[in-house]
Amino acid sequence: MNKSWNKLKRWFIEMGSPPLFYRWSSKIIPWLGLFALIFLSLGFYWGIFVAPMDYKQGDVYRIIYIHVPSAILSESIFIFMAICGFINVIWRAKISGMMLKSAASIGISFTLLVLVTGSVWGKPTWGTWWVWDARLTSTLILFFIYAALIGLHSTIEDKTRADRAVSILAIVGVAIIPVIKKSVDWWQTLHQPSTFTITSSPSMSPDMYLPLLVCLIGFYLFFAYMLTLNLRNEVIERESSKNWVKQAIDLESK
Amino acid sequence: MNTSIYSWLSIILRRDLLIAFRKSSTYITPLIFFLIVITFFPLALGPQESLLSSLAPGVIWIAALLASLLAIETIFSEDFRDGTLDDFFVSLEPSFILVFTKVLIHWLITGLPILLASLIAGIILYLPVDSFMPMVLSLILGTSFMSLLGALGAALSLGRSAILSAIIVLPFSIPTLLMGTSVISSSLSNQDFTGFLMIMGAMLAIGIPVLCLLTVEALLLNYE
Numbered sequence: 001m002n003k004s005w006n007k008l009k010r011w012f013i014e015m016g017s018p019p020l021f022y023r024w025s026s027k028i029i030p031w032l033g034l035f036a037l038i039f040l041s042l043g044f045y046w047g048i049f050v051a052p053m054d055y056k057q058g059d060v061y062r063i064i065y066i067h068v069p070s071a072i073l074s075e076s077i078f079i080f081m082a083i084c085g086f087i088n089v090i091w092r093a094k095i096s097g098m099m100l101k102s103a104a105s106i107g108i109s110f111t112l113l114v115l116v117t118g119s120v121w122g123k124p125t126w127g128t129w130w131v132w133d134a135r136l137t138s139t140l141i142l143f144f145i146y147a148a149l150i151g152l153h154s155t156i157e158d159k160t161r162a163d164r165a166v167s168i169l170a171i172v173g174v175a176i177i178p179v180i181k182k183s184v185d186w187w188q189t190l191h192q193p194s195t196f197t198i199t200s201s202p203s204m205s206p207d208m209y210l211p212l213l214v215c216l217i218g219f220y221l222f223f224a225y226m227l228t229l230n231l232r233n234e235v236i237e238r239e240s241s242k243n244w245v246k247q248a249i250d251l252e253s254k
Numbered sequence: 255m256n257t258s259i260y261s262w263l264s265i266i267l268r269r270d271l272l273i274a275f276r277k278s279s280t281y282i283t284p285l286i287f288f289l290i291v292i293t294f295f296p297l298a299l300g301p302q303e304s305l306l307s308s309l310a311p312g313v314i315w316i317a318a319l320l321a322s323l324l325a326i327e328t329i330f331s332e333d334f335r336d337g338t339l340d341d342f343f344v345s346l347e348p349s350f351i352l353v354f355t356k357v358l359i360h361w362l363i364t365g366l367p368i369l370l371a372s373l374i375a376g377i378i379l380y381l382p383v384d385s386f387m388p389m390v391l392s393l394i395l396g397t398s399f400m401s402l403l404g405a406l407g408a409a410l411s412l413g414r415s416a417i418l419s420a421i422i423v424l425p426f427s428i429p430t431l432l433m434g435t436s437v438i439s440s441s442l443s444n445q446d447f448t449g450f451l452m453i454m455g456a457m458l459a460i461g462i463p464v465l466c467l468l469t470v471e472a473l474l475l476n477y478e
Contacts, residue, residue, distance in 0.1 A: 089471060144425040151421055155414050161475050165410050168468050169422065172406065175464070176426050179457065183432040186450075190436055 016095040018235045019244040025228050032225040039218030046211035054208075060124050065212060067117040069219035070110040074142060075177075077107035077223065081149075082174035085167030095231075097163025098238065100170060101153055102230035106223060108146035114139055134188040138181045145173050159238055259351055266342075266355040273332075274363045280328060285367040288321040292375045303380045310379040311438030314389065315396070315431055317375070318368050322397050323423060325364045326404040327416050329356050330473065334412055343477065353466045353473070357398075357405045365397035385441045388451075392437035395454040396430045402458075402465040403427060409472035429457065 014020055047065035054061040084100040087093050118136065119129040130136065149166050156162035239245050274280045295313045296306055333339040342352050372393055376386055400423075407423035433450045440447040 141425055141428055148422045148425055151418065152410060155411070155418055161478065164475055165472060168406075168472050169410060172426060172465070172468060176429065179429045183429040183453075187432045187436060190439070 013093075016093060018095065018239050019242075019248070021095060022232060022235055022244075022248055025232055029225070029228055029232075032221060032228060036218055036221035036225050039214055039221055043211050043215035043218050047215060051208050051211050052205070057125055060121065063117050063121045065215045067114060067121060068212060069216045070113040070117070071139070072216060073219050073223055074107060074111040074114050074139070077103055077110065078142065078146070078170075078177065079174060081107065082170045085170035088163060088167040089171065094160065094163075095235075097160060097167060098234045099227070099231055100167060101159075101163060102227055102234050104146060104150050104153070104166070106226050106230065108143065108150060110223075111139065111143045111146055115143065132188070134181075134184045137188075138177075138184045141180055141184075142177065145177070149173070259348065262346060262351050263355050266352065267359065270356070270359045271362065274359070280325065281363040281367055284321040284324050284364040285371050287324055288317050288368050288371050289374065291317040291320060292371075292378065296379070307380040307382065308442070310376065310381040311385075311389075311435040311442065313379060314372055314375050314381075314393075314438070315434045318372065318393060318397060318434075319400060319424075319427055319431060321368055322364045322400045323404060323420050325360065326408045326419050326423065329360050329405050329408040330412055331408070334476065339473070340477070343474075349470045349473075350466055353405060353409075353469045354462070357401045357466065357469075360404060361398050361401040365394075365401060368397060369393050381438075382442065385438055388437050388441040388447050391451055392434045392454060395451065395458055396434040399430050399454070399458050399461055400427060402461045402469075406465050406469045406472060409469045410475075412473070412476055430454070433457075 015024065044065060048062055051062070053059055081100050081103050084096040084103065087096040088100060115136075118139075122131065123129055149169055152169060153162045153166045156165055236245055292313060295309065299305060299309070330339060333342070343349055346352050369390060372389060373386065375381075376389060381389065403423050403426055404419070407419040410422060411419040433454045437447045437450045437454075440450065
């Protein structure tokens with residue numbers, strides 16, 4: 001038992017060493033890209049052309065197939081980053097710091113996408129681009145926190161040190177985001193501004209949420225694909241003085 | 255040579271307070287800044303009593319957050335520049351105590367003056383006298399939490415631009431802002447506000463160990 005556990009641990013650590021990661025990730029990249037493409041195109045086709053029209057909102061609701069997956073991703077990427085940060089602070093694993101950094105830019109893009117698609121959706125259905133609803137507000141704050149993480153990383157020249165600084169901040173962030181969500185909720189019930197809520201959507205019929213599920217899987221695969229690409233760039237950039245990078249590039253250009 | 259934690263605490267406390275009092279700008283600046291920001295709101299929005307007293311909770315809290323951010327840089331930067339911080343890290347066994355004392359000092363030279371100035375702010379913004387007590391209580395808990403967050407921000411952006419630490423800290427201070435204003439505005443509308451105070455207290459209680467330890471980690475980044 002103990003022996004196989006140690007073996008597993010060693011395998012895990014080895015997979016994270018930059019040269020090995022670079023080698024095995026080149027094999028999975030086309031597959032990730034292919035599956036992301038299949039799931040996304042299937043989900044979008046299903047959602048846009050096949051799924052029935054909403055009786056209240058008409059065709060406008062179809063933006064849900066971008067909006068909801070990116071909302072879910074914007075939060076789960078943050079949790080992923082905090083886990084990376086945790087590993088980086090405790091075990092000083094270099095690759096987890098790089099992973100954190102590469103995920104941040106994808107996370108902030110998805111958060112921006114949620115905000116933009118949300119206000120595009122809000123204009124025809126609520127008649128306004130922006131409401132100080134609890135969910136909208138906490139997504140906006142999430143966006144600021146992402147911006148703080150990226151801003152902090154870019155100001156520290158030494159990359160491994162920047163990774164650790166951002167890891168610490170990501171840990172604080174993941175602890176404080178539930179508090180922010182809860183307090184924004186209370187703040188909203190205290191003020192009671194808007195009568196419409198997003199949560200009141202009627203339970204969806206299966207032919208509407210099945211394509212949503214496919215889209216969600218597609219978004220996750222797309223995230224994995226982008227993350228691997230970003231991470232490979234990061235690895236090459238940081239280790240550019242090492243010998244293995246030169247060999248790998250020679251091998252690829254052949 | 256076996257100095258206890260408490261004597262370390264009092265040594266650092268005495269030293270830093272002495273430095274702070276020799277240079278009066280450290281504790282005067284946040285105070286004046288706070289009052290200037292408060293004065294700007296009636297000037298910008300008009301002097302109607304009903305408007306100002308309903309806006310007072312938000313105005314006081316925004317001014318308090320900004321004023322306590324103003325002095326963040328001073329928490330570690332001087333000691334880092336002249337090498338005192340290195341000395342502390344070498345000689346002081348639980349470096350947690352160092353960070354905790356620094357946070358305490360930051361609160362004493364920014365939070366406490368703001369607390370006193372908030373009474374003036376309450377008067378000039380026509381806040382009802384019944385709301386003064388909740389305002390002071392929420393400010394005690396909130397500015398302490400801000401000092402903790404500020405120490406982390408200062409440690410992460412040590413030797414870098416001051417605006418960076420503000421950008422790091424401000425998004426994380428939103429729960430404090432919401433809770434603090436909720437306390438005052440609930441008391442304005444005669445509602446129960448103790449729940450919000452308890453949550454602020456809970457955040458502080460969790461924040462003291464967790465944020466101080468993470469600040470130690472952030473400071474150690476500068477010594478690698």
